[in-house]
Every structure is written in C-alpha cells, then in structure tokens.
Amino acid sequence: MRRYTAFSLLTLAILPVSALSGPAISPTSTLEIQDGQTGTLIVLPPQATETGLKKIPDGDHPFIAPGPDDQRGPCPAMNTLANHGYISRNGITTFEEITLGMMEAFNIERNLGAFMVASNMMTGGNSFVNKISIGGVSPLVPPLPGGIEGPVTSGIAIHGRVEGDASITRADTFIGDSRNFQEDLFDLDLLQLEKFGDNGPNGNNTVFNLPTLVAIKQQNFMMDQVANPEFTFPARRLGGALTDVAFILTVFANGTTTQATLPNISLFFRNQTFPDNWFRAASPVTALVNGEISGAVGAAFAVPPGRNNAQGVYVADPPPPAPFNISFACTSYYDLLGTMPAGLANTTGILKQNVELLSSIIFSTVEGIDPACNQLLLPFGPAATA
Ligand code: HEM
Ligand SMILES: *[C@@H]1O[C@H](CO)[C@@H](O)[C@H](O)[C@H]1NC(C)=O
Ligand SMILES: *[C@@H]1O[C@H](CO)[C@@H](O)[C@H](O)[C@H]1NC(C)=O
Ligand SMILES: *[C@@H]1O[C@H](CO)[C@@H](O)[C@H](O)[C@H]1NC(C)=O
Ligand SMILES: *[C@@H]1O[C@H](CO)[C@@H](O)[C@H](O)[C@H]1NC(C)=O
Ligand SMILES: *[C@@H]1O[C@H](CO)[C@@H](O)[C@H](O)[C@H]1NC(C)=O
Ligand SMILES: *[C@@H]1O[C@H](CO)[C@@H](O)[C@H](O)[C@H]1NC(C)=O
Numbered sequence: 312m313r314r315y316t317a318f319s320l321l322t323l324a325i326l327p328v329s330a331l332s333g334p335a336i337s338p339t340s341t342l343e344i345q346d347g348q349t350g351t352l353i354v355l356p357p358q359a360t361e362t363g364l365k366k367i368p369d370g371d372h373p374f375i376a377p378g379p380d381d382q383r384g385p386c387p388a389m390n391t392l393a394n395h396g397y398i399s400r401n402g403i404t405t406f407e408e409i410t411l412g413m414m415e416a417f418n419i420e421r422n423l424g425a426f427m428v429a430s431n432m433m434t435g436g437n438s439f440v441n442k443i444s445i446g447g448v449s450p451l452v453p454p455l456p457g458g459i460e461g462p463v464t465s466g467i468a469i470h471g472r473v474e475g476d477a478s479i480t481r482a483d484t485f486i487g488d489s490r491n492f493q494e495d496l497f498d499l500d501l502l503q504l505e506k507f508g509d510n511g512p513n514g515n516n517t518v519f520n521l522p523t524l525v526a527i528k529q530q531n532f533m534m535d536q537v538a539n540p541e542f543t544f545p546a547r548r549l550g551g552a553l554t555d556v557a558f559i560l561t562v563f564a565n566g567t568t569t570q571a572t573l574p575n576i577s578l579f580f581r582n583q584t585f586p587d588n589w590f591r592a593a594s595p596v597t598a599l600v601n602g603e604i605s606g607a608v609g610a611a612f613a614v615p616p617g618r619n620n621a622q623g624v625y626v627a628d629p630p631p632p633a634p635f636n637i638s639f640a641c642t643s644y645y646d647l648l649g650t651m652p653a654g655l656a657n658t659t660g661i662l663k664q665n666v667e668l669l670s671s672i673i674f675s676t677v678e679g680i681d682p683a684c685n686q687l688l689l690p691f692g693p694a695a696t697a
Contacts, residue, residue, distance in 0.1 A: 343661045345456035350661030353406045353668055357419040359414045364566050364593045365586055366628055367416050368395045374584045375400060382446030383583070384468040385481050385490050387447040388562070390583040392416055403451045405441045406432055417562050420595035426676040429669040433690055434472035435650045437464045438669060439662040446490065456662065459654030460695050469640040470694060472650045475548035476539060477531040478581050479556060483539045492581055499534075500527045504573060519564075519571040521604065524556045525611040532614060536625050545628055546616040546643040547650065553612070555602035566590035598676060616642070634686060641684035646679040651690030666690070
C-alpha cells in the first residue's frame with residue numbers, strides 16, 4: 312500500500328519565473344516551420360498580482376452555449392472557462408491562455424495551473440504550435456511534426472493518459488461516454504451528499520464536505536471496478552482523481568462563504584457555468600491548498616494504484632524503478648512522463664525548447680512536493696494508438 316502523505320505535503324515554492332523558463336530565446340529562432348506548421352515558443356506567464364476575492368464572471372465574460380463545432384470535453388472547469396470566454400470559446404486554446412484564464416476566473420496559483428496545462432499539453436496537445444483542444448480531435452490542431460503522435464493530435468479527452476476511469480461525472484470509456492457530463496452518475500454522487508453532506512442554506516445534507524468526497528470516490532471506484540473489465544487506475548490517474556474531487560471544495564466553492572452548495576456545484580458540472588453572484592477563492596489555490604484536501608481523501612480512500620486482471624480482480628501496479636519508487640508523488644511523476652510520447656524528447660528547435668520548458672514545469676512541481684524526487688524526466692512513453 313502506498314503512502315499518501317505526499318499529498319498533504321503538496322507544496323510549491325513560489326519559484327521565480329527564471330527557474331521555470333526554458334533556454335534563452337534568440338529572436339532569430341522564433342520563425343520555424345516543420346511539416347507546414349509554424350512553431351510558437353511557449354512562455355510561462357507571471358503570477359497575477361491581483362489575487363483576492365472577486366465576483367466571477369465579470370461583464371466581459373457572459374455565458375454563451377457552445378456551438379456545434381466548438382470543442383468541449385471531460386473537464387468541467389475548462390468547459391466553464393470556454394463557455395464564458397476566459398479561454399477561446401471554440402475550445403482550442405494555448406498554454407498561456409489556459410494558465411491566465413485559470414488565474415483570473417478560479418484563482419488557481421500560477422505554478423499549479425502551469426503544471427496541469429503542461430501535463431495535458433504533452434499528452435493531448437501540440438507542443439510545437441502551442442495548441443490544445445479541451446475536447447477531442449480538431450482540424451484546428453495539426454498533428455505533431457515528424458509523426459511523433461501519429462496522424463492526429465487527440466485533445467485532452469484522449470482516454471488512458473490524463474483522462475481515465477472512475478470519474479465523478481463521466482463514464483469509463485469501456486462503459487459509455489467518458490467525455491460529456493452524465494446525469495445518472497452525478498445523481499449517484501448526490502446520494503452520498505444526502506448521506507454525508509453538511510447542513511446549509513439549501514437544506515440539510517446539501518453542502519459538500521470531506522466525508523462526501525471520500526464516499527463519492529469510493530463509490531466511483533467500486534462501481535467501475537466491477538462493471539469495467541478493463542478498469543485501469545494507474546498512479547497518475549489516482550492522483551488526478553483525488554486532485555479533481557478536491558477542487559469541489561477548493562475551487563468550485565463560493566470564495567466568500569467557502570461553502571460548496573448543491574445547487575452551485577451542480578451548475579459547474581451540469582451547466583458548465585458560474586452560479587450568479589459567485590466569488591472565486593479568496594487566495595490563490597496552490598498545490599499545497601488543494602493537496603491538503605486531496606491528501607485527506609486519498610488517506611481515507613486507501614486504494615493503491617492498480618488495474619483489473621483477466622479475472623476482474625483489482626491488482627496493485629508494481630512500483631516503478633528506483634529512484635521513482637520513493638513516494639507516491641514520484642511514482643505518479645514516472646507514470647505521467649511514461650504516458651507521453653518519447654518522440655517529444657528527440658526534437659530540435661522550438662519544439663525542443665517547449666518540451667524542455669513543459670517538462671521542467673512538471674518536474675519543479677513534483678520536486679516541490681517531494682524534494683527527494685530529484686531526477687528530471689523527459690517524455691518516454693509510446694505514441695497514441697487512436
Ligand atoms: C481550474 C482548474 C481546474 C479545475 C477546478 C478542474 C476540475 C476538474 C474536475 C472536477 C474534474 C473531474 C470530472 C469528473 O470526474 O467527472 C476534472 C477532470 C479533468 N480535467 Fe480538469 N480541472 C482544472 C484544470 C484542468 C486543466 C488545466 C486541464 C487541461 C488543460 C484539465 C483537464 C482535465 C481532464 C483531461 C479531466 C478528465 C479526468 C477524468 O475524469 O478522467 N483540467 N477537472
Ligand atoms: C436539519 O438538521 C437539524 C439539526 O440536525 C434539525 O434540527 C432539523 O430538523 C433538520 N431539518 C430538516 C428540514 O430536516
Ligand atoms: C448557490 O448557493 C447559494 C447558497 O449558498 C444559493 O442561495 C444560490 O441560490 C445558489 N445559486 C444557484 C445559481 O444555484
Ligand atoms: C442547467 O441545465 C439544466 C439541464 O439541462 C437546465 O434545466 C437548467 O435550466 C440549467 N440551469 C441554468 C441556470 O442554466
Ligand atoms: C457567495 O457568498 C456571498 C456572501 O455571503 C453571497 O453574497 C453570494 O450570493 C454567494 N454566492 C453564491 C453563488 O452562493
Ligand atoms: C526502490 O527500489 C529499490 C530497487 O529495487 C529498492 O532497493 C528500494 O528498497 C525501493 N524503495 C522503496 C521505498 O520501496
Ligand atoms: C531521433 O530522431 C531522429 C530524426 O528523426 C532519428 O533518426 C533518431 O533515430 C531518433 N533517435 C531516437 C533515440 O529515437
């Protein structure tokens with residue numbers, strides 16, 4: 312059984328931008344064309360200076376429902392940002408746009424946000440042109456140069472890298488729709504809220520709390536482990552599932568009251584919009600802040616990373632090679648880089664600079680959580696099969 316204490320130690324030093332930026336950029340290196348695509352250097356934006364309570368959305372960001380060609384996907388937060396124009400409404404966005412949009416609308420601290428976008432950019436985006444779809448394959452995001460990922464760039468909905476099994480409101484890919492909100496699954500989550508939730512302005516047992524999150528994750532896991540013969544829950548996905556569910560309390564709650572009420576949380580998941588009169592978190596949501604909740608959920612959940620075997624029995628995954636077996640954080644790090652195509656680590660020019668920047672962002676985050684996890688990795692996994 313893994314230890315989950317790493318989660319409660321999730322901490323990111325406020326690194327100076329210089330610590331995370333890539334090699335020096337010479338002006339002559341900025342125009343580069345490969346396979347007909349123009350490369351774009353990715354730049355890590357600075358932490359926003361205005362970080363207090365703020366009513367969201369502001370007047371410049373009204374809800375507009377997505378059109379038929381707009382990409383939406385498995386992340387309620389990305390869908391909400393796009394529905395309000397905090398990122399491109401067509402769902403095709405960039406590293407910088409998502410990082411800035413998360414800071415503005417959700418008060419996600421810069422380094423935590425950059426870590427999440429970097430992880431998704433190298434598993435589902437095009438790190439050469441700096442474009443990512445918050446849904447599936449799009450004609451607006453070209454394939455990576457040199458066939459690194461095969462004929463298409465998948466989008467964040469690609470199954471088996473960041474997106475995975477035992478989600479709160481999406482079905483396992485083997486079972487059903489792993490991309491869009493599923494009312495029936497959300498209703499099952501709400502049964503746990505009815506049992507464990509706190510009392511609040513909308514009635515008894517209507518406010519999400521830690522026991523509710525634990526019960527939801529236990530239920531998601533138990534149902535899918537039984538119903539999905541291909542059930543897979545590797546370290547990166549276990550860590551992601553705990554991170555995601557904790558966001559209900561740290562990000563979706565009303566920043567003024569810190570309450571995560573049933574009608575408000577439903578709007579984020581079901582309608583992918585902000586409740587009226589909603590305030591973002593009162594201070595930046597760092598990996599430490601969210602890690603305190605995700606760590607507590609993980610400790611109570613107490614399931615090791617693993618997968619079903621041919622008999623449908625859940626079997627723990629073997630530990631990664633040393634030194635990555637020292638902690639859950641380091642195990643997840645190895646697992647995550649191992650799901651990114653190795654071709655990304657064998658490039659030149661702008662793509663090489665971007666991959667080095669994104670890899671260093673991920674590494675800095677993990678090293679902040681577990682300083683002993685001090686060996687930088689570049690992507691070393693297989694190309695996408697789909
Ligand atoms: C504001 C910060 C964020 C919040 C509050 C957030 C929240 C969530 C939540 C609650 C889920 C779980 C959905 C479910 O299990 O039904 C989720 C899933 C997901 N998110 Fe986000 N997210 C954030 C940032 C991001 C970013 C920056 C990306 C990528 C660019 C991303 C990609 C994903 C993906 C791929 C999933 C699917 C995981 C799965 O359930 O299999 N998220 N997110
Ligand atoms: C809500 O809970 C309180 C405290 O347990 C109780 O006094 C009250 O009767 C409950 N209200 C309803 C509507 O059930
Ligand atoms: C959000 O929750 C509050 C209670 O904290 C409630 O009064 C309000 O009606 C909810 N907003 C929406 C849009 O559901
Ligand atoms: C949220 O979605 C539900 C179901 O689609 C709809 O009935 C409801 O009117 C929506 N609420 C808001 C505030 O958009
Ligand atoms: C958030 O809390 C503030 C302060 O109590 C309140 O005015 C506002 O209506 C609340 N918003 C929601 C969405 O619950
Ligand atoms: C990690 O693996 C090495 C080599 O197999 C082993 O000696 C070491 O005890 C392992 N460390 C942990 C913390 O499991
Ligand atoms: C790196 O890429 C070059 C050019 O595409 C190729 O010839 C070489 O075999 C690759 N090296 C590795 C280790 O994959």
